[in-house]
Amino acid sequence: MNVSExxxxxxxxRRYKQQPLEKGLLEILLDAARVAPCxxxxxxxxxxxxxxxxLLKKVFAETMWGAWVKPARSPIFGxxxxxxxxxxxxRSGLPVTVHADAGAAIQSMYLAATELGLxxxxxxAFNRTVLSTILAVPQDMExxxxxAVGYPDxxxxxxxxxxxxxxxxxxxxxxxxxxxxxxxxxxxTWL
Amino acid sequence: MNVSExxxxxxxxRRYKQQPLEKGLLEILLDAARVAPCxxxxxxxxxxxxxxxxLLKKVFAETMWGAWVKPARSPIFGxxxxxxxxxxxxRSGLPVTVHADAGAAIQSMYLAATELGLxxxxxxAFNRTVLSTILAVPQDMExxxxxAVGYPDxxxxxxxxxxxxxxxxxxxxxxxxxxxxxxxxxxxTWL
Numbered sequence: 022m023n024v025s026e027x028x029x030x031x032x033x034x035r036r037y038k039q040q041p042l043e044k045g046l047l048e049i050l051l052d053a054a055r056v057a058p059c060x061x062x063x064x065x066x067x068x069x070x071x072x073x074x075x076l077l078k079k080v081f082a083e084t085m086w087g088a089w090v091k092p093a094r095s096p097i098f099g100x101x102x103x104x105x106x107x108x109x110x111x112r113s114g115l116p117v118t119v120h121a122d123a124g125a126a127i128q129s130m131y132l133a134a135t136e137l138g139l140x141x142x143x144x145x146a147f148n149r150t151v152l153s154t155i156l157a158v159p160q161d162m163e164x165x166x167x168x169a170v171g172y173p174d175x176x177x178x179x180x181x182x183x184x185x186x187x188x189x190x191x192x193x194x195x196x197x198x199x200x201x202x203x204x205x206x207x208x209x210t211w212l
Numbered sequence: 213m214n215v216s217e218x219x220x221x222x223x224x225x226r227r228y229k230q231q232p233l234e235k236g237l238l239e240i241l242l243d244a245a246r247v248a249p250c251x252x253x254x255x256x257x258x259x260x261x262x263x264x265x266x267l268l269k270k271v272f273a274e275t276m277w278g279a280w281v282k283p284a285r286s287p288i289f290g291x292x293x294x295x296x297x298x299x300x301x302x303r304s305g306l307p308v309t310v311h312a313d314a315g316a317a318i319q320s321m322y323l324a325a326t327e328l329g330l331x332x333x334x335x336x337a338f339n340r341t342v343l344s345t346i347l348a349v350p351q352d353m354e355x356x357x358x359x360a361v362g363y364p365d366x367x368x369x370x371x372x373x374x375x376x377x378x379x380x381x382x383x384x385x386x387x388x389x390x391x392x393x394x395x396x397x398x399x400x401t402w403l
Contacts, residue, residue: 023213023214023215024323025324025327028243028247028248029243031247033249051396053219055394055395056219056393057319060336064379067400068399068401070400070402076403088252117308117311118311121311121314121315121318123315124312124314124316124319126319127316128249129219129323132219132320132323133215133219136214136216145251145309156403188253188255189253200253202246202247203246204246205242205243208255208259209246209259210258210260212260
């Protein structure tokens with residue numbers, strides 16, 4: 022799939038088919054992440070993969086989903102939950118640019134996933150304390166973000182909006198998620 | 213170009229052909245940025261484009277390039293400099309996640325640029341005070357990052373390294389830039 026198609030086709034997915042994920046597909050995502058750009062090429066980010074068993078259930082239990090469409094798009098474990106989580110962590114106390122590095126790696130994985138027919142959800146809202154214990158994160162490391170991965174079982178729609186409109190995503194009467202994105206002219210200034 | 217090809221082909225470019233950039237190409241990059249994922253779909257980031265004239269020269273003068281290969285890969289204005297800068301800014305005082313949003317938008321633009329045969333350099337090192345004045349950034353906004361864009365006039369090479377090796381990029385005797393990236397197994401843990 023062309024990049025130009027993938028960037029528009031990519032949508033955050035919060036409802037997944039209960040279909041196992043081959044390790045090889047997760048490896049493709051991780052490769053997309055590891056070659057992404059980062060400040061000074063320092064590559065501070067480390068990745069852990071949780072892809073099944075009791076641990077998947079435990080991690081899932083500490084995640085929060087889709088603030089604007091709760092609880093309708095809070096997946097139910099074993100019914101609509103993701104097949105895996107990719108956990109991004111880094112040494113504690115790094116400059117804020119490590120978040121930018123994480124964002125670049127995550128978008129790289131999102132687009133690679135879109136090409137593979139997979140869906141992802143970038144999760145920043147999770148119980149960091151409990152999850153650090155569950156995942157045995159070393160004392161000098163901190164959890165940054167999770168990326169849920171699985172086969173999508175919903176097809177959200179993007180819609181372009183003006184700067185005066187609300188960017189809150191919402192479910193319509195047919196239970197389809199709509200994701201408003203600002204038009205280019207609303208957020209770009211040509212100097 | 214497929215996503216899987218673009219993620220590996222994408223490299224930061226610090227030496228550009230002196231060839232003007234059509235506005236339509238910059239618009240493709242900006243569209244890739246605006247539909248990228250971001251926390252709560254809040255879309256805090258605003259984009260300014262500097263693509264010529266005296267302003268391009270002024271902005272360029274405040275940028276710092278490639279710490280590990282200075283001054284060999286510090287472009288010279290009018291000889292190896294980029295055709296444009298895309299400036300990312302946001303309201304001051306937002307949570308650090310706005311940096312993650314910026315990183316995702318930047319990787320989206322990098323990959324779109326790779327598909328178009330363009331090169332980019334993500335710049336976090338620039339004189340924020342002077343540039344805020346030059347670009348007339350409102351008091352309640354702050355500059356996050358710059359993305360230099362142009363037609364590439366170098367072809368850096370990625371090489372895969374183990375965790376014990378240095379990630380510092382370097383120039384070889386033929387003036388080719390080498391960019392070490394950690395192998396997957398060096399930075400990924402399967403739980």
